[in-house]
Amino acid sequence: MSDPVLSIRNIEKSFGGIRAVRGVSFDVHKGEVLGLIGPNGSGKSTLFNCILGQLAPDAGEVSVNGRSVAGMRASQMNRLGVGRTFQQLSVFPKMSVLDNIILAGQEHHGTMLSRLFGAPDAGLTGEAERMIAFFRLTHLRDELAGSLSYGQQKLVDAAMAFMAGPSLVLLDEPAGGVNLTMLSHFKERLSAYNAEHGTTFVVIEHNMEFVMSLCTRIIVLAEGAVIAEGSPDEIRANQTVIDAYLGG
Numbered sequence: 001m002s003d004p005v006l007s008i009r010n011i012e013k014s015f016g017g018i019r020a021v022r023g024v025s026f027d028v029h030k031g032e033v034l035g036l037i038g039p040n041g042s043g044k045s046t047l048f049n050c051i052l053g054q055l056a057p058d059a060g061e062v063s064v065n066g067r068s069v070a071g072m073r074a075s076q077m078n079r080l081g082v083g084r085t086f087q088q089l090s091v092f093p094k095m096s097v098l099d100n101i102i103l104a105g106q107e108h109h110g111t112m113l114s115r116l117f118g119a120p121d122a123g124l125t126g127e128a129e130r131m132i133a134f135f136r137l138t139h140l141r142d143e144l145a146g147s148l149s150y151g152q153q154k155l156v157d158a159a160m161a162f163m164a165g166p167s168l169v170l171l172d173e174p175a176g177g178v179n180l181t182m183l184s185h186f187k188e189r190l191s192a193y194n195a196e197h198g199t200t201f202v203v204i205e206h207n208m209e210f211v212m213s214l215c216t217r218i219i220v221l222a223e224g225a226v227i228a229e230g231s232p233d234e235i236r237a238n239q240t241v242i243d244a245y246l247g248g
């Protein structure tokens, strides 16, 4: 098997007396869509934040494409090919869909000099339009992002995360608050993106149907530790998981 895109080893993180993440280790390989599930408070967000450098783990190692990312800032992670979406939308509501996506691309690509002296769109309009077409948002290209439905804004959010052509994208509850019709479209587009680009995804999600149909492998956390790992079918049938989570 190829070297992992993401490798985490023995990650530990406590808040005061609470051991939020207890010695979690796993690898994620190119093209995998890994789901991270678990009850509320099981440590999913803390682990995500340790991977993304927003929290410093108390112990353990995180590597992306073989390189340790300890102490890296978000912009450095971007340059290394790591994108993310947030639980809360990160679109600018008073800007058009197109401008939001161009801006996301500029954040990923732009240096101070290229922003001062380069083309105003940093040559990103074509790429942004392809991304808009990919997510089937062309009819909304010039609308203010804030006027779109919540589900449509989630698609814009994902398009923004993909503008840098990342090799790894961490998606934080992509299905949260999205209605059923939009959800199947969103899932289908994420799967298509993964298939076309071989991009690796790690997804935190509470919506079981969404996570089971999107992910190729699932890791279950409970009280900060991994309690199960396997294919969606294996996880559905795992009694420990049913007891800790799915049966609840």
Ligand SMILES: Nc1ncnc2c1ncn2[C@@H]1O[C@H](COP(=O)(O)OP(=O)(O)OP(=O)(O)O)[C@@H](O)[C@H]1O
Pocket: 015, 018, 019, 020, 038, 039, 040, 041, 042, 043, 044, 045, 046, 047
């Ligand atoms: N900044 C913090 N300060 C103190 N305790 C925290 C902090 N962040 C998380 N925790 C605690 O760490 C534990 C894990 O929380 P975390 O948010 O990582 O879980 P989660 O699985 O993402 O939950 P949810 O599904 O509800 O988002 C919880 O007990 C939580 O209260």
